[in-house]
Amino acid sequence: MAVEFDGGVVVGSDSRVSAGEAVVNRVFDKLAPLHERIYCALSGSAADAQAIADMVHYQLELHSLDMDEAPLVLAAASLVKGVSYKYKEELSAHLMVAGWDRKKGGQVYGTLGGMLTRHPFAIGGSGSSYIYGYVDAAYKPRMTPEECRQFTKNAIALAMSRDGSSGGVIYLVTITKSGAVEQVFLGDEIPKFYDE
Amino acid sequence: MVTGTSVLGVKFDGGVVIAADMLGSYGSLARFRNISRIMKVNDNTVLGASGDYADFQYLKQVIDQMIIDEELLGDGHSYSPKAIHSWLTRAMYSRRSKMNPLWNTVVIGGFYNGESFLGYVDMLGVAYEDPTLATGYGAYLAQPLMREVLEKKPILTKDEARDLIERCMKILYYRDARSFNRYELAIVTEKGVEVEGPLSVETNWDIAHLIRGFE
Numbered sequence: 001m002a003v004e005f006d007g008g009v010v011v012g013s014d015s016r017v018s019a020g021e022a023v024v025n026r027v028f029d030k031l032a033p034l035h036e037r038i039y040c041a042l043s044g045s046a047a048d049a050q051a052i053a054d055m056v057h058y059q060l061e062l063h064s065l066d067m068d069e070a071p072l073v074l075a076a077a078s079l080v081k082g083v084s085y086k087y088k089e090e091l092s093a094h095l096m097v098a099g100w101d102r103k104k105g106g107q108v109y110g111t112l113g114g115m116l117t118r119h120p121f122a123i124g125g126s127g128s129s130y131i132y133g134y135v136d137a138a139y140k141p142r143m144t145p146e147e148c149r150q151f152t153k154n155a156i157a158l159a160m161s162r163d164g165s166s167g168g169v170i171y172l173v174t175i176t177k178s179g180a181v182e183q184v185f186l187g188d189e190i191p192k193f194y195d196e
Numbered sequence: 197m198v199t200g201t202s203v204l205g206v207k208f209d210g211g212v213v214i215a216a217d218m219l220g221s222y223g224s225l226a227r228f229r230n231i232s233r234i235m236k237v238n239d240n241t242v243l244g245a246s247g248d249y250a251d252f253q254y255l256k257q258v259i260d261q262m263i264i265d266e267e268l269l270g271d272g273h274s275y276s277p278k279a280i281h282s283w284l285t286r287a288m289y290s291r292r293s294k295m296n297p298l299w300n301t302v303v304i305g306g307f308y309n310g311e312s313f314l315g316y317v318d319m320l321g322v323a324y325e326d327p328t329l330a331t332g333y334g335a336y337l338a339q340p341l342m343r344e345v346l347e348k349k350p351i352l353t354k355d356e357a358r359d360l361i362e363r364c365m366k367i368l369y370y371r372d373a374r375s376f377n378r379y380e381l382a383i384v385t386e387k388g389v390e391v392e393g394p395l396s397v398e399t400n401w402d403i404a405h406l407i408r409g410f411e
Binding site: 015016018020021022023026027028029031032033050126130161162163164165167168169171182184186187195196 | 223
């Protein structure tokens, strides 16, 4: 999940990797850095998602050296879109790109199915089906960074509680002009809701 | 259909303990998070079921009625755990032979005439007894742990059995994507049946702090 605020973005994920009913990794960090102030959130096939993230990380590094400046979030998103679209029949992953750049500040892009769309916030992954109602109801424009973090944590916690393919801990990254701050939330630090 | 995951069973000196979490899954959706998959059959026997929850409720109805009918007979006898296990084996096998199985794997635990009983029956009518039992994912994740403990110490105390079950429930909560951190424990001794719950395992996610990215 990724949410934009004035001056940056918050990106969050759960940590479960499953192969059918088996939990293969319960502490996997699904927030992959594409550049210093651009992250992507991985979902779908872990192998495919990692492959795309690695490719775009490499391409962005070259691109930013060419341009001699930090890459635009749109550039990162376009690169991800490029791979996702070209190999859409072969790949089974969805990467959400979010970050901060000088030109447009905080931005969130979805690349589902090889499209490129910008959103104030975006959710993805199997658990997202269960929280469309929650995010639509709870989202307010112009939230502060702390409100965005709480919104993200709440949404992911709710999804983790209902989706068998989601669980573990919550990884959060807050990206602003000053850089990216990574956090982990475990056990009691994860928001609790009605679960009977 | 709504399904339940693993059921665990361990014998100890003076009784048996069985455990099952309180989740009814609808595919990958954790649909019902507070249902009981354990039933008390009578004062010597308990039954835990994994698989289809509707079929478990039907079984429960049938068994409850059997117990009532026996009470009405008033002959001083009550069904032994072995008798329930034997009957269930026949019932499940009969349904499977009609190509209409009760889609469950059942663990029956009991204490009768000074002896612990722990039996397994599945939807094919396959049945056996063992000092440790586990259905579903538990068979792959928990059974090896349980067997390892019993190999070193064949006769456990009640507390050791309970600790073993708790350890196994923790592993299952970590590694079974269809599990939930709320479970019930049923303990049968000569004193009767005690169903404890809802209980939760203490989880440790500290290793998450050591992870950054995936390289």
